[in-house]
Amino acid sequence: MARPIKQPRKRADSRSRGSWIRRKNVNIDQAKLDRVREILGASSETEAIDQALSLLLLREELIEGVGKIAGTRGVTNFFEDDREP
Numbered sequence: 001m002a003r004p005i006k007q008p009r010k011r012a013d014s015r016s017r018g019s020w021i022r023r024k025n026v027n028i029d030q031a032k033l034d035r036v037r038e039i040l041g042a043s044s045e046t047e048a049i050d051q052a053l054s055l056l057l058l059r060e061e062l063i064e065g066v067g068k069i070a071g072t073r074g075v076t077n078f079f080e081d082d083r084e085p
Contacts, residue, residue, distance in 0.1 A: 033045055
């Protein structure tokens with residue numbers, strides 16, 4: 001008899017709709033993870049990774065929002081020649 005397919009758990013605290021918790025196995029630089037965990041004050045490695053990903057997504061939203069404002073002449077772009085790292 002075939003086993004039923006498990007549905008992923010939905011995040012209760014997610015800001016975005018359609019966010020799912022999935023188990024992942026990754027190779028990651030432990031020193032970086034330790035430093036990120038310390039910086040964010042995360043209680044676990046999973047929490048550190050989740051917070052770091054959320055911050056990256058927020059950064060993208062902010063960049064997009066500033067770009068929209070800049071197009072209205074509401075903001076002067078002093079960094080026009082700067083490149084993303």
